Amino acid sequence: MPIQSMQGALRALILVVVFFxxxxxxxxxxxxxxxxxxxxxxxxxxxxxxxxxxxxxxxxGVAVPLGIILSRRSMAKVAExxxxxxxxxxxxxxxxxxxxxxxxxxxxxVPAIFGLFVATLLPIARNTYAGLKGVSxxxxxxxxxxxxxxxxxxxxxxxxxxxxxxxxxIRTALAINVGTVPLAFLIGAGGLGELIFTGIDLYDPxxxxxxxxxTALLAITVDALIATIAFIVVPRGVNPSRA
Amino acid sequence: xxRLDNLTKVFDTPKGAVVAADHISMEVPRGEICVLLGxxxxxxxxxxxxxxxxxxxxxxxxxxxxxxxSGLNTQELRRNIGYVIQQIGLFPNMxxxxxxxxxxxxxxxxxxxxxxRAREMMAMIAMxxxxxxxxxxxxxxxxQQQRIGVARALAADPPVMLMDEPFxxxxxxxxxxxxxxxLKMQQDLKKTIMFVSHDIDEAIKxxxxxxxxxxxxxxxxxxxxxxxxxxxxxxxxxxxxEDRALKRLNLVKVREVMSHEIGTxxxxxxxxxxxxxxxxYGYQNAIVMINDRQRPTGMITRAxxxxxxxxxxDHFQGIPAAVHLDDDLRKVAxxxxxxxxxxxxCVDDDERIxxxxxxxxxxxxxxxxxxxxxxSVADQNTGV
Numbered sequence: 001m002p003i004q005s006m007q008g009a010l011r012a013l014i015l016v017v018v019f020f021x022x023x024x025x026x027x028x029x030x031x032x033x034x035x036x037x038x039x040x041x042x043x044x045x046x047x048x049x050x051x052x053x054x055x056x057x058x059x060x061g062v063a064v065p066l067g068i069i070l071s072r073r074s075m076a077k078v079a080e081x082x083x084x085x086x087x088x089x090x091x092x093x094x095x096x097x098x099x100x101x102x103x104x105x106x107x108x109x110v111p112a113i114f115g116l117f118v119a120t121l122l123p124i125a126r127n128t129y130a131g132l133k134g135v136s137x138x139x140x141x142x143x144x145x146x147x148x149x150x151x152x153x154x155x156x157x158x159x160x161x162x163x164x165x166x167x168x169x170i171r172t173a174l175a176i177n178v179g180t181v182p183l184a185f186l187i188g189a190g191g192l193g194e195l196i197f198t199g200i201d202l203y204d205p206x207x208x209x210x211x212x213x214x215t216a217l218l219a220i221t222v223d224a225l226i227a228t229i230a231f232i233v234v235p236r237g238v239n240p241s242r243a
Numbered sequence: 244x245x246r247l248d249n250l251t252k253v254f255d256t257p258k259g260a261v262v263a264a265d266h267i268s269m270e271v272p273r274g275e276i277c278v279l280l281g282x283x284x285x286x287x288x289x290x291x292x293x294x295x296x297x298x299x300x301x302x303x304x305x306x307x308x309x310x311x312x313s314g315l316n317t318q319e320l321r322r323n324i325g326y327v328i329q330q331i332g333l334f335p336n337m338x339x340x341x342x343x344x345x346x347x348x349x350x351x352x353x354x355x356x357x358x359x360r361a362r363e364m365m366a367m368i369a370m371x372x373x374x375x376x377x378x379x380x381x382x383x384x385x386x387q388q389q390r391i392g393v394a395r396a397l398a399a400d401p402p403v404m405l406m407d408e409p410f411x412x413x414x415x416x417x418x419x420x421x422x423x424x425x426l427k428m429q430q431d432l433k434k435t436i437m438f439v440s441h442d443i444d445e446a447i448k449x450x451x452x453x454x455x456x457x458x459x460x461x462x463x464x465x466x467x468x469x470x471x472x473x474x475x476x477x478x479x480x481x482x483x484x485e486d487r488a489l490k491r492l493n494l495v496k497v498r499e500v501m502s503h504e505i506g507t508x509x510x511x512x513x514x515x516x517x518x519x520x521x522x523x524y525g526y527q528n529a530i531v532m533i534n535d536r537q538r539p540t541g542m543i544t545r546a547x548x549x550x551x552x553x554x555x556x557d558h559f560q561g562i563p564a565a566v567h568l569d570d571d572l573r574k575v576a577x578x579x580x581x582x583x584x585x586x587x588x589c590v591d592d593d594e595r596i597x598x599x600x601x602x603x604x605x606x607x608x609x610x611x612x613x614x615x616x617x618x619s620v621a622d623q624n625t626g627v
Contacts, residue, residue, distance in 0.1 A: 136330070136332075138330030138331070138332045139332050139335075141297060141328060141330075141332060142326070142328060142330075142331075142333075143334070144297060145326035145328065145332075145405075146321060146322065146345055146346050146395070146396075147317075147318045147319070147320075147321035147322035147346065148345075148349060156334075156337075157334055160334075160336035161334075235336040236379060237335045237337065237338070237380060237381055238335045
């Protein structure tokens with residue numbers, strides 16, 4: 001097939017190009033320049049992930065129950081207006097949130113985690129609420145009609161059916177989170193932002209990229225990780241990626 | 244048995260109070276299907292849903308097997324009532340097995356027992372357990388899904404079932420098949436069933452009794468045959484349609500209308516004998532010829548018997564059709580029309596002749612508003 005051979009040729013070409021880029025960067029000393037920052041990167045990646053893990057799990061722990069509570073029928077009157085408040089909250093730039101939390105909580109890890117927590121909270125709460133509200137009324141009637149209690153309905157019918165949407169929220173939120181952590185450096189919490197912002201200040205592109213490239217890779221990795229968890233956890237019958 | 248006692252529902256709407264169900268009192272005897280029928284907004288669904296408290300009654304009581312259900316816990320009440328809805332409502336996150344065993348699991352059956360029950364239910368609805376139990380609802384067709392919906396409702400063997408337009412979303416061909424399967428199951432199961440429908444033909448087919456609703460009130464509650472024979476007022480009459488006499492054809496079996504007396508000849512009789520019998524029985528056109536196993540094999544027409552000499556075996560004509568004792572009159576009428584016959588022989592399972600059915604007998608049966616067990620003598624004069 002001509003198309004297959006075209007693709008094969010393209011692939012071979014890419015390999016060759018990548019190989020020569022490698023050769024060039026090795027011979028020009030670029031690799032050594034980057035390797036200079038390796039110990040820093042190793043240390044900062046751990047710090048970076050730690051900030052994401054703490055703020056992210058706090059956000060999930062608060063946002064999912066919040067979404068569940070807001071989706072209860074007894075909350076119907078307040079829920080919509082509260083969701084509007086949350087939506088407005090999402091539009092506040094993360095940098096502003098960090099600056100605000102710094103002015104209340106001072107400098108260091110705590111205000112950074114708080115700021116990241118707030119930024120991550122909203123997409124998760126919104127998707128949890130939307131996912132649960134999106135469960136079809138017929139399903140809810142069937143669940144009630146066969147004699148499930150409200151708690152059984154929540155855990156056996158509503159949450160499993162909303163799980164895919166909830167996970168989509170978590171994915172978005174954590175990708176944002178990982179991408180926002182560099183800003184935390186500005187209020188003294190460390191992370192890969194240290195290399196990025198110092199690199200910018202010193203006009204040292206190698207240093208900046210040593211922070212930026214791992215940040216991008218981390219964001220992709222976290223996203224893929226959550227996607228994998230969703231693939232496994234969301235029941236097959238309601239999992240579009242397993243249909 | 245389900246008994247409703249002055250069941251009333253008033254909805255508060257921005258436009259004021261709306262009475263959706265107005266002092267509904269009725270009783271469905273044990274083992275019968277009662278179809279709630281009426282135009283949309285007539286209160287039939289509200290009435291049904293008050294039984295399992297999906298809708299909370301404003302006043303009135305529901306009794307199941309003579310027990311006042313208002314004393315029961317809502318979950319407990321619902322677990323003892325099978326519930327089937329039009330949108331089917333299978334849980335997409337659960338396998339077919341998990342769906343069917345939902346109620347048994349809520350009731351705390353052990354795993355072995357409910358798994359076995361799932362296989363039993365699949366056998367009952369004629370679906371292959373190994374092929375379907377581990378699949379998900381989205382992988383099934385609409386008809387298959389609703390079969391599973393029925394199986395789920397029946398899994399814990401509740402004495403009472405509520406069905407809210409259960410076959411409404413299924414295409415007409417599959418609907419008829421599922422209705423027939425369901426009626427067959429019901430013959431063994433003998434559940435007490437309330438069934439909401441807006442389709443008069445479905446009501447007549449499924450219902451042992453039919454309750455007609457209008458604007459929140461129960462207008463008429465009777466057997467389908469009584470309903471069609473004697474509609475209570477103009478509303479019921481117009482709702483049933485102008486062809487309601489024809490709809491009754493579905494409800495009556497051949498054995499109820501046929502005459503057991505029939506004159507026959509055998510192949511060895513002479514045509515003279517045949518003519519003699521035709522005259523004796525007062526038949527106008529022809530007489531049936533039967534073989535030694537009592538099966539109708541042909542007929543001798545009056546014209547041939549009068550003009551020809553010889554034996555019946557050499558001069559008979561084929562009989563265009565015969566009907567079974569358990570066929571309904573709709574089929575009989577159709578066969579008569581398509582074959583230009585005013586009578587048809589009736590046969591049993593072994594195709595032995597049991598009698599005859601005439602057009603006159605059918606019209607007479609449909610015309611008599613109060614059916615008395617009469618297999619009238621008058622019919623015989625007009626027969627073959």
